[in-house]
Amino acid sequence: xxxxxxxxxxxxxxxxxxxxxxxxxxxxxxxxxxxxxxxxxxxxxxxxxxxxxxxxxxxxxxxxxxxxxxxxxxxxxxxxxxxxxxxxxxxxxxxxxxxxxxxxxxxxxxxxxxxxxxxxxx
Amino acid sequence: xxxxxxxxxxxxxxxxxxxxxxxxxxxxxxxxxxxxxxxxxxxxxxxxxxxxxxxxxxxxxxxxxxxxxxxxxxxxxxxxxxxxxxxxxxxxxxxxxxxxxxxxxxxxxxxxxxxxxxxxxxxxxxxxxxxxxxxxxxxxxxxxxxxxxxxxxxxxxxxxxxxxxxxxxxxxxxxxxxxxxxxxxxxxxxxxxxxxxxxxxxxxxxxxxxxxxxxxxxxxxxxxxxxxxxxxxxxxxxxxxxxxxxxxxxxxxxxxxxxxxxxxxxxxxxxxxxxxxxxxxxxxxxxxxxxxxxxxxxxxxxxxxxxxxxxxxxxxxxxxxxxxxxxxxxxxxxxxxxxxxxxxxxxxxxxxxxxxxxxxxxxxxxxxxxxxxxxxxxxxxxxxxxxxxxxxxxxxxxxxxxxxxxxxxxxxxxxxxxxxxxxxxxxxxxxxxxxxxxxxxxxxxxxxxxxxxxxxxxxxxxxxxxxxxxxxxxxxxxxxxxxxxxxxxxxxxxxxxxxxxxxxxxxxxxxxxx
Numbered sequence: 001x002x003x004x005x006x007x008x009x010x011x012x013x014x015x016x017x018x019x020x021x022x023x024x025x026x027x028x029x030x031x032x033x034x035x036x037x038x039x040x041x042x043x044x045x046x047x048x049x050x051x052x053x054x055x056x057x058x059x060x061x062x063x064x065x066x067x068x069x070x071x072x073x074x075x076x077x078x079x080x081x082x083x084x085x086x087x088x089x090x091x092x093x094x095x096x097x098x099x100x101x102x103x104x105x106x107x108x109x110x111x112x113x114x115x116x117x118x119x120x121x122x
Numbered sequence: 123x124x125x126x127x128x129x130x131x132x133x134x135x136x137x138x139x140x141x142x143x144x145x146x147x148x149x150x151x152x153x154x155x156x157x158x159x160x161x162x163x164x165x166x167x168x169x170x171x172x173x174x175x176x177x178x179x180x181x182x183x184x185x186x187x188x189x190x191x192x193x194x195x196x197x198x199x200x201x202x203x204x205x206x207x208x209x210x211x212x213x214x215x216x217x218x219x220x221x222x223x224x225x226x227x228x229x230x231x232x233x234x235x236x237x238x239x240x241x242x243x244x245x246x247x248x249x250x251x252x253x254x255x256x257x258x259x260x261x262x263x264x265x266x267x268x269x270x271x272x273x274x275x276x277x278x279x280x281x282x283x284x285x286x287x288x289x290x291x292x293x294x295x296x297x298x299x300x301x302x303x304x305x306x307x308x309x310x311x312x313x314x315x316x317x318x319x320x321x322x323x324x325x326x327x328x329x330x331x332x333x334x335x336x337x338x339x340x341x342x343x344x345x346x347x348x349x350x351x352x353x354x355x356x357x358x359x360x361x362x363x364x365x366x367x368x369x370x371x372x373x374x375x376x377x378x379x380x381x382x383x384x385x386x387x388x389x390x391x392x393x394x395x396x397x398x399x400x401x402x403x404x405x406x407x408x409x410x411x412x413x414x415x416x417x418x419x420x421x422x423x424x425x426x427x428x429x430x431x432x433x434x435x436x437x438x439x440x441x442x443x444x445x446x447x448x449x450x451x452x453x454x455x456x457x458x459x460x461x462x463x464x465x466x467x468x469x470x471x472x473x474x475x476x477x478x479x480x481x482x483x484x485x486x487x488x489x490x491x492x493x494x495x496x497x498x499x500x501x502x503x504x505x506x507x508x509x510x511x512x513x514x515x516x517x518x519x520x521x522x523x524x525x526x527x528x529x530x531x532x533x534x535x536x537x538x539x540x541x542x543x544x545x546x547x548x549x550x551x552x553x554x555x556x557x558x559x560x561x562x563x564x565x566x567x568x569x570x571x572x573x574x575x576x577x578x579x580x581x582x583x584x585x586x587x588x589x590x591x592x593x594x595x596x597x598x599x600x601x602x603x604x605x606x607x608x609x610x611x612x613x614x615x616x617x618x619x620x621x622x623x624x625x626x627x628x629x630x631x632x633x634x635x636x
């Protein structure tokens with residue numbers, strides 16, 4: 001049960017983010033929602049990559065109690081961590097761009113309400 | 123030459139990527155040199171893609187393991203599975219690559235005059251090159267996480283260019299586009315995590331080999347299909363399309379069409395290669411057919427009342443995406459059955475042929491809309507009229523594009539639509555009837571546009587657009603007429619290999635080995 005808590009957190013984060021994106025009218029809140037979904041997905045990746053008692057695959061920095069015969073079992077493939085780092089970097093770029101768009105919209109429309117930001121539909 | 127062919131998959135992605143980041147420096151030194159450099163890079167990429175296409179059609183699939191001493195060795199010495207990022211280009215991938223490179227070349231030529239100097243044109247070309255990198259990367263990669271990364275490069279560069287005019291409306295369209303893209307990208311990342319958690323693999327071919335089609339895989343499939351369908355603008359996730367397409371600069375709208383098709387390609391790749399025959403083919407194929415029919419019908423009916431010329435064309439883009447989904451969905455529906463070899467593969471050929479045709483004529487139509495906007499500074503059809511008196515070449519290009527989209531011979535739209543009608547008729551006649559009806563409505567809508575924009579008395583005293591814009595449109599027109607006159611040649615040499623490459627999952631898996 002205790003090991004499943006991160007997965008429940010992932011579900012909760014994604015659900016909260018989806019709620020914010022779909023139902024909130026404020027554009028900044030939509031951006032926050034996207035950011036929350038992204039944290040949920042990142043947490044999911046990190047949780048999948050966790051191995052109990054695993055060590056980082058750096059041969060020059062092995063803990064002293066590890067013998068070479070332990071290495072195949074103990075060393076963890078760091079792919080999920082690498083994926084998460086990439087995803088965080090991409091997330092920062094997306095968030096910066098969304099906020100820049102929100103700034104432009106606020107300057108021209110004077111509002112952040114999604115119901116009023118609809119000049120294109122007229 | 124041999125070295126060159128071997129490394130061309132990596133070069134094709136590396137070259138525009140390096141050029142994109144050199145662009146701001148060259149922009150600082152000399153404006154003219156920047157323009158020449160940008161066009162040169164697009165031309166080189168186009169030539170490289172065509173050389174690689176010849177080689178792939180002749181000698182089969184290309185694989186390229188990035189960072190390996192011998193790039194053809196996809197599985198390193200002691201490992202059992204591919205660990206490095208592998209680029210895997212089959213006939214379908216290079217087919218899409220030709221579309222992306224051609225549309226980007228036309229857009230870059232067109233932008234020489236269309237985008238004004240002094241408004242960050244250097245950055246414009248940087249982002250246009252990044253769009254090309256994103257599209258080519260998505261189409262060439264054999265690694266699902268790499269697909270996600272290139273998808274994001276494509277989305278971010280496109281969103282920045284949609285908002286290029288820096289008006290409030292442009293930001294509104296770009297905001298919608300970016301929200302949709304980033305949510306769909308997170309869907310993709312979540313399904314990648316589901317795959318990695320089960321199989322410890324990221325390579326598409328290796329994943330497909332081990333695919334057990336568990337409940338988690340079904341969830342991943344639903345997420346991937348909805349994410350890519352959202353991004354390719356199929357109904358019911360189409361609402362961002364008209365907003366983003368109408369506010370972007372016209373040359374960018376043409377590349378956005380090609381970008382949506384890169385997502386469509388990813389959708390087909392996931393369905394055919396990643397899952398393949400393990401899928402519940404009737405269900406997924408049927409779902410694609412229904413998505414296709416809905417897109418066709420909703421798109422065209424929404425297009426008819428529009429007054430904004432680019433919004434109208436954007437709704438037509440949704441409707442044409444429906445044809446591709448219908449054709450390839452029919453192929454997926456029949457995959458693995460005896461009927462597949464007789465008319466299933468034909469339906470797929472029709473759908474795939476329609477992808478390239480649509481990129482060409484829709485790109486051309488958006489460019490002509492941009493030419494009108496360039497002179498009149500309006501997109502409202504009611505304020506236009508009598509343009510054929512002065513803008514002769516633009517009106518000829520528009521007529522060709524409009525007839526091609528409506529499926530009138532001898533233009534390319536006719537060829538692909540006819541293949542689709544013939545083949546889906548054997549599944550159910552209703553499908554063909556709806557497809558033809560949509561075609562007629564498309565023609566009606568474009569007759570209206572032609573009449574209100576180009577016919578009538580001379581209201582506006584305007585001049586023809588600059589030469590570089592005409593050359594940009596001319597490139598696409600040439601392709602449309604060529605494809606319309608020799609459809610058999612294109613289908614046999616380009617489309618048929620692409621369709622078989624998509625249908626034959628086993629070949630894609632063998633190329634990786636292990």
